[in-house]
Amino acid sequence: MKSTPKEEKWDLEIEPLSGLFDINWRELWQYRDLLGLFVRRDIVSTYKQTVLGPLWFFIQPILTTLIYVLIFGNIAGISTGGVPKVLFYLSGITLWNYFQECLLKTASTFSLNQNLFGKVYFPRLIAPLSIIISNLFKFFVQLTLFLVTWVYFLVKPTSDINPNSTLLLFPIYLLLLSGLGLSFGLLISSMTTKYRDLRYLIQFGVQLLMYATPIVYPLSIAPEKYRWLIQLNPITSIVEAFKYSFLGEGYFSVSGLVYSFVCMLVTLAVSILVFNRVEKSFMDTV
């Protein structure tokens, strides 16, 4: 093979294993239209296949909230810290649903897209990113449900909820939650391509994680001794801060949010690196 002069410019080089930090951000940007179309596909197709359509997005949180009110509120008698039970559980469920959907769906990126990934190249990160964004749509639908209930209790004279200026931080909560869902999902998806047993663990693990997050109970009723354990969970401070902002009841801590942010950055960096690596050899091992 004759050698090529150095000054020749190649647009693409295909080589065995690229460096750990070799992520083509520019290419990701070039494929932004695909990202948009994937999001559109996800939303349109979930909506098209059902009779009730987007109504399902409401039915699920309403039923879950009612069950929680009945079981955790009335039968178990767990305090909600003075917040109307419906509102308390609905806020937790809305947040948790979003996080859980992001995590579980991104975790199955490879198995869901196996056909696509085997036939055509595009930056693989597009697939999990599109999941996060299309779930955002669902989240906002459910958030509307929460807001309607919230406004109802707000104008009702007897209830005691005190929204405050920390409401402005809401976009940050959302960013943190999305980031954490994405990064955990990516990590798991990368690992399940090789070690399948993990797949069975996830469903179960996510459920456990919910109980380690103040969703069905306020952080304030957790015993002092174990509170740090729950606070170790990066989602805890997001959920608590969200409740504090909207309801005036909860544990708002800047340091907690900073901790969640750092957690998100670290896991996101690690997970993107791992994903980037797995993505290149995935077709040979799946």
Added chain:
Amino acid sequence: MSDTVIQVDTISKLYQLGEISTGTLSRDVSRWWARVRGQEDPFQKIGEANDRTIKGTSDYVWALKDISFEVKQGEVLGIIGRNGAGKSTFLKILSRITKPTSGRIRVKGRIASLLEVGTGFHPELTGRENIFLNGAILGMTKAEIRAKFDEIVDFAGIERYIDTPVKRYSSGMYVRLAFAVAAHLEPEILVIDEVLAVGDAEFQKKCLGKMKDVSEREGRTILFVSHDMSAISTLTQRAILMDHGQVSHIGTTPETINAYLNRYVKKNLIYTAPPSDSRPQIIRAEVKTNLPNNHHTCLAPLVVEIDVHTPFPLRGASISFQVVNNRDQPITHLWTFDSERPMCREAGIYQLRCDIQAFRVYMGNYTLKVYFSGPPGGETYQILEYICPFTVEMFELYREFKWYPGTCTYLENAEWVVKKSATGSSHYLL
């Protein structure tokens, strides 16, 4: 600036065979340990050439070994080879679906590959939505698709159904739409796998025409992988023959096709092999044609003789052969079993003779593929491919039109009746 747009430099790919998901954790650990001590990957060393017919001793196989070649701007390059020669693996690497184990490919310009038509089509979405989705998956931007949209719809001929979900499309419409998107891709380099094997012949021709047009007029570079020698020879000027994961010939398309035929089609008209002490084997195969030099007249009786040898008694042996055309398509398959006609129940040589009263296969070049095996689920003793080449001619068969090759596969035995209608034409108006 040279006009090389693809430079393939010693590309190799190592594959692991067998169960991959078991024991990988322990393997990962031993690999890691070897790396820590600065040694080579213990599993990579034992790789061997990719030959499916020889059962390997290693779990690792080189699907590709040191592939190197260059493609020039505007060239249409064909890649041929048997199944398992490494064509698809190479395409996968070039399409960035998987990484090579070693080597490097350098590419100038945007590359798009079509390993399948309609990749990512979603049944619930309408034709319009799928055009955008599929186009974007193949690397087009929204603006590019919008600019081509009318042309795509027109090419597919599905204007009326453009806002209907594709799940309601007939399979033909579906394929046409998928092709239409693909045919309007405008990358500098287009990589096409045997996707053209689907779809009706008329539409295939339209697609081939469009691709040829594009490469000639706009100087687009195309890499085209196919089994179909006729498609390869109409579309490409230069071709590569791959064999066992290596490039065995590069040259003009006719040269490469010849190399392919020479390599696989045994030149000897009669196949012979010495008997083996260790395993059952086919020791002779011959096609007895009615004309000399293995030429045969269509519809004339044909005899196929196969002699086998077994060093030990076999239970439930079976022998069969396929007549395969020069596009690697089997035309007919004939067989006999131990249960029908006892054979090989004792060690020794058995002579089989298959009489075909009228060999109806149409004009063309054919070879035999012979199978020697045990009962269903049992061992396969031997498979011989591309042996006993013979040519079928249309001698002595009269018709008013000239005989053209490739117009059919075989001639059927039939009686025609023609008579004048007594009822008159009014009968047909109802």
